[in-house]
Amino acid sequence: MMCCQFIFKPGTYDDDFHRLDGQIADYARALPGFVKTETWTAPEAGLVNAIYYFQDKESVAELARFPRHREAKGQVERWYDGYRIVISEVTAGYGDDRLPGNPLETHRTTP
Structure with missing residues (x-):
């Protein structure tokens, strides 16, 4: 499973941002290898972490080739006051199953 994190400090959003963001999210969710998304915030640092999980590298590469994604990447400085991609x-994940939405449910491994 692949985990793609987009860690950013929000800036000023406009209509172009909202249009592209929606198109990219819809496209990612429609990919056969899409698993789920999560979003975490660190208010003390003013950061957001948007996390996309995919079953395979091919799905990640397909998202990276999506024309709207490439368009947004070319304009990232318009909307964010800094970003990082991880x-x-x-390769493994485990827990006590009390948290909802475990992305590893179908990929469970033993620690």
Whole structure:
């Protein structure tokens, strides 16, 4: 499983941002390898972490090739006061199953 994190400090959003953001999110969710999204905030730092989980690298590459995604990447400085991308391969995950929406439910491994 792949985990793609977009960590950013929000700036000023406009109509172009909202249009592209919606199109990218819809496209990502329609990919066959899409698993789920999560969003975390760090209010003390003013940061947001939008996390997308995919079953495979091919789905991540397909999202990266999406024309609206490429368009948004070219304008990132318009909307954010800084950002970082972290793409990781998840090799294991475990817990006590009391938290909802475990992205590893179908990929469960034993620690």
